[in-house]
Amino acid sequence: MDRSSLLFQALVYLAAGVISAPIAKRLKLGSVLGYLIAGAVIGPFALNLVGDQASVMRFAEFGVVILLFLIGLEVRPALLWSMRNAIFGLGGAQVLATGAVLGLAAMATGLPWQTSVAVGLVLAMSSTAIVLQTLDEKGLRQGPVGRAAFAVLLLQDLSVIPLFALLPLLATHAPTAAGGEAHGASLVAGLPGWAQALAVLAAVGTVVGAGRYLTRPVFRFIAASRLREIFTASALLLVVGVAVLMQMVGLSPALGAFLAGVVLAESEFRRELETDIEPFRGLLLGLFFITVGAGVDFALVARQPLAMVAIVLGIMSLK
Numbered sequence: 001m002d003r004s005s006l007l008f009q010a011l012v013y014l015a016a017g018v019i020s021a022p023i024a025k026r027l028k029l030g031s032v033l034g035y036l037i038a039g040a041v042i043g044p045f046a047l048n049l050v051g052d053q054a055s056v057m058r059f060a061e062f063g064v065v066i067l068l069f070l071i072g073l074e075v076r077p078a079l080l081w082s083m084r085n086a087i088f089g090l091g092g093a094q095v096l097a098t099g100a101v102l103g104l105a106a107m108a109t110g111l112p113w114q115t116s117v118a119v120g121l122v123l124a125m126s127s128t129a130i131v132l133q134t135l136d137e138k139g140l141r142q143g144p145v146g147r148a149a150f151a152v153l154l155l156q157d158l159s160v161i162p163l164f165a166l167l168p169l170l171a172t173h174a175p176t177a178a179g180g181e182a183h184g185a186s187l188v189a190g191l192p193g194w195a196q197a198l199a200v201l202a203a204v205g206t207v208v209g210a211g212r213y214l215t216r217p218v219f220r221f222i223a224a225s226r227l228r229e230i231f232t233a234s235a236l237l238l239v240v241g242v243a244v245l246m247q248m249v250g251l252s253p254a255l256g257a258f259l260a261g262v263v264l265a266e267s268e269f270r271r272e273l274e275t276d277i278e279p280f281r282g283l284l285l286g287l288f289f290i291t292v293g294a295g296v297d298f299a300l301v302a303r304q305p306l307a308m309v310a311i312v313l314g315i316m317s318l319k
Contacts, residue, residue, distance in 0.1 A: 025137070057291040064129050083147070131149060131153060
């Protein structure tokens with residue numbers, strides 16, 4: 001059988017997930033670590049059961065997009081107000097303090113201050129997908145630790161919007177046409193920094209305005225048809241459409257999905273949207289973690305194991 005065929009690749013990924021997740025849960029490691037280990041085992045640097053996972057990764061990343069959309073649906077104004085101290089106090093302190101320390105460390109290595117600021121702010125962010133998945137599995141999501149972690153992650157997700165608008169202004173050189181795929185995906189890649197920032201703000205304003213005034217009558221019309229599959233397809237269309245719009249202006253698709261969720265948090269269709277989209281989240285997130293694990297280069301880790309462990313532990317301890 002052709003190992004590069006779609007059916008064989010699907011067989012390998014599904015088998016890896018079905019085998020690894022229950023074992024990791026039984027060993028109290030968490031399903032996320034199980035998925036990552038499974039991906040490393042089947043990846044090109046170990047058993048080599050899967051080839052180039054780039055195409056699979058692009059598909060699996062949609063799981064993160066859905067996760068951010070569902071998180072956005074939870075961010076209602078009442079919740080934001082009740083958690084304002086934790087979100088803007090604890091979360092803001094984490095992002096600013098971690099970004100400042102890491103930025104100063106980057107400047108100490110000789111990087112320009114613009115690059116150092118960008119490095120510090122980017123490394124101050126965390127993986128919402130991994131953290132929330134782990135908290136849910138351990139039953140800590142609703143406890144004090146889970147609420148504090150959620151507040152920090154929420155502030156990080158919100159701060160990505162001004163961060164992406166700031167990054168073009170920190171560019172130390174003009175963008176080039178290199179990387180045809182990335183350049184083609186973004187309509188503003190060749191514009192000056194200030195124009196890119198304006199495009200980002202315009203895209204965000206479009207999502208907020210359309211979500212507030214257009215989505216509700218559209219969903220009411222679709223709900224009146226009483227076709228459940230069309231409502232599910234419409235919810236996925238909304239998520240994909242916003243993700244594509246964000247990608248066109250150089251932003252993360254997951255960020256666009258999160259913003260769309262926030263706009264619809266007060267919608268009367270919020271529960272229906274959560275119910276219809278939730279099944280896609282778990283399956284695609286598991287596939288995403290497996291593809292991340294498949295990208296682990298054991299040769300690189302073996303060459304500099306102490307340095308890599310020290311860097312990872314140092315950043316984690318600081319954050």
